[in-house]
Amino acid sequence: MEMEKKLKPLMFVGTGSDVGKSIITAGFCRILKQDGYRPAPFKAQNMSLNSYATPEGLEIGRAQAVQAEAAGIACRSEMNPVLLKPTGDQHSQVVLNGRPIGNQSAKTYFLETDRDYLFNQAMKAWHYLNGKYHPMVMEGAGSISELNLRDKDITNMRIARETGAATFLVADIDRGGVFASVYGSVMLLPPEERDLIAGIIINKFRGDMSLFDEGRKIMEEITGKPVVGVIPYFHNIRIEDEDAVPLALKRHHPVQGKINVAVVLFPRMANFTDFSLLEQISRVNLYFTHDISAIREADMVILPGSKNTIDDLLYLKSTGMADELVKAAQNGKPLYGICGGYQMMGTEIHDPDGVEGKVRSVKGLEILPVTTTLTGEKITRQRRFAYREGKALTNSGYEIHMGETVLSGGKPVAWFEDGTHDGCLLNEHCWGSYLHGIFDNREVVEQILKTVSPGFSEPIPDYLAFKEEQYDKLATHIREHVDMDQFYRLITHENQGQ
Numbered sequence: 001m002e003m004e005k006k007l008k009p010l011m012f013v014g015t016g017s018d019v020g021k022s023i024i025t026a027g028f029c030r031i032l033k034q035d036g037y038r039p040a041p042f043k044a045q046n047m048s049l050n051s052y053a054t055p056e057g058l059e060i061g062r063a064q065a066v067q068a069e070a071a072g073i074a075c076r077s078e079m080n081p082v083l084l085k086p087t088g089d090q091h092s093q094v095v096l097n098g099r100p101i102g103n104q105s106a107k108t109y110f111l112e113t114d115r116d117y118l119f120n121q122a123m124k125a126w127h128y129l130n131g132k133y134h135p136m137v138m139e140g141a142g143s144i145s146e147l148n149l150r151d152k153d154i155t156n157m158r159i160a161r162e163t164g165a166a167t168f169l170v171a172d173i174d175r176g177g178v179f180a181s182v183y184g185s186v187m188l189l190p191p192e193e194r195d196l197i198a199g200i201i202i203n204k205f206r207g208d209m210s211l212f213d214e215g216r217k218i219m220e221e222i223t224g225k226p227v228v229g230v231i232p233y234f235h236n237i238r239i240e241d242e243d244a245v246p247l248a249l250k251r252h253h254p255v256q257g258k259i260n261v262a263v264v265l266f267p268r269m270a271n272f273t274d275f276s277l278l279e280q281i282s283r284v285n286l287y288f289t290h291d292i293s294a295i296r297e298a299d300m301v302i303l304p305g306s307k308n309t310i311d312d313l314l315y316l317k318s319t320g321m322a323d324e325l326v327k328a329a330q331n332g333k334p335l336y337g338i339c340g341g342y343q344m345m346g347t348e349i350h351d352p353d354g355v356e357g358k359v360r361s362v363k364g365l366e367i368l369p370v371t372t373t374l375t376g377e378k379i380t381r382q383r384r385f386a387y388r389e390g391k392a393l394t395n396s397g398y399e400i401h402m403g404e405t406v407l408s409g410g411k412p413v414a415w416f417e418d419g420t421h422d423g424c425l426l427n428e429h430c431w432g433s434y435l436h437g438i439f440d441n442r443e444v445v446e447q448i449l450k451t452v453s454p455g456f457s458e459p460i461p462d463y464l465a466f467k468e469e470q471y472d473k474l475a476t477h478i479r480e481h482v483d484m485d486q487f488y489r490l491i492t493h494e495n496q497g498q
Helices: 023-032 062-071 105-111 115-130 146-152 156-164 178-187 208-222 247-248 272-279 292-296 308-320 320-328 340-344 443-453 463-482 484-491
Strands: 010-014 040-042 046-047 051-053 060-061 082-086 093-097 098-105 138-140 166-172 197-205 227-232 259-264 284-289 300-301 335-338 348-350 361-363 370-387 395-407 424-427 430-433
Touching: 010 023, 010 156, 023 040, 023 138, 023 178, 023 463, 040 062, 040 115, 040 259, 040 361, 051 062, 051 370, 051 395, 060 062, 060 082, 062 138, 062 308, 062 463, 082 115, 082 259, 098 105, 115 138, 115 156, 115 227, 138 156, 146 348, 156 247, 178 197, 178 208, 197 292, 208 227, 227 463, 227 484, 259 272, 259 292, 272 284, 272 340, 272 443, 272 463, 292 320, 300 320, 300 340, 308 361, 308 370, 320 335, 335 443, 340 395, 340 430, 370 443
Parallel strands: 010 138, 010 166, 040 138, 046 082, 166 197, 197 227, 259 284, 259 300, 300 335, 335 430, 348 370
Antiparallel strands: 051 060, 082 093, 093 098, 348 361, 370 395, 424 430
């Protein structure tokens, strides 16, 4: 690759949600890194319950953390300056520049929030990154052709216009209607935005690729835009997902002959990627469920994080799952909680300031001897820790929570370098921790699996090395199905590298 080439910012936008923009953005971050550039991801506004703590202790969407990892750089809050974290069907916590600024209804956010202020904050973040990285690799949100939201856009074509980005429209052919969705998305744009569309990427193709040769020609004729790639659906590349949409495609039931690990499926579950390493172990069948019988049949149960701990706890009680979880703990079935799940396992949760809603206090599952008080201050930080009685700080995770938990018994789960600690260990079968990513560590995973199968000896992957391998596989997959020469011509500034 000729490094004297000056590349335009590039942007991947979609015909709709869940068309694969996040994964494709991550793939191109890795490709550009491999080709000698220093790319950085950017998404002005993201809506997700899957978030991550930056090294500076700020919060961003998990997808941008993944994309930064693919680019080989540390993530920063500037990569996702506006993050919306749904707290209910109509309300979200608004995180600006890595810190929460309050909860708003969708109506208030879109109709009353100063959109120009948010856009200016997003562009301030963009300019900071653009001064340090080349090129910027940006991602849009949802569909680019939501006409009723066009004047409120701060993350799609308004960003493309402002940055002069070479913009690629991603369409999901697997869901059907690809010609209508692509043609409609392009033609509903005003001319100045239509001109920014550099090309089209057809994603999630299944079957014989040659069957779409005619389709590619037709699409180019009707839109006037080149189809730069048709990317096949893949099953053998594991990239952490942005949100819980793909959960519908995961297993939801136990499998005979496996170590069955049930993750309780809350309505407001957060950070479902906490279990990605467990999913890579062949003897483990990890599944997400809200079915009592599937919890009863599991060998191990995990309570994940939650964006609304009290509401999700009340949901457990109303469905009878709470009683089943208490019974499981009493019978010695391994039961572990992360963040909100850890809070639920305690004796009480207090919310004196109404951080989560109108309920000011609720009894927990009374499994762990801890009491939690929710507070308005959000703790976000990365951690190195020693697990249980260990001395070496060989494990890593991160905290994202609002609340303080006080122990009246048990032992800590994790110890930090400064002598402070986290979590409550009742016994080897039962503990809770605030540490997201705790199950990404081989020491932790090996210990919990041995509580179920003492003779467990399967090698546990090095998760960081595994992820690096997956980014490289994704880059190879995209290269094989995208015209990379055409791609580079489209994103190279004119009169350079010609």
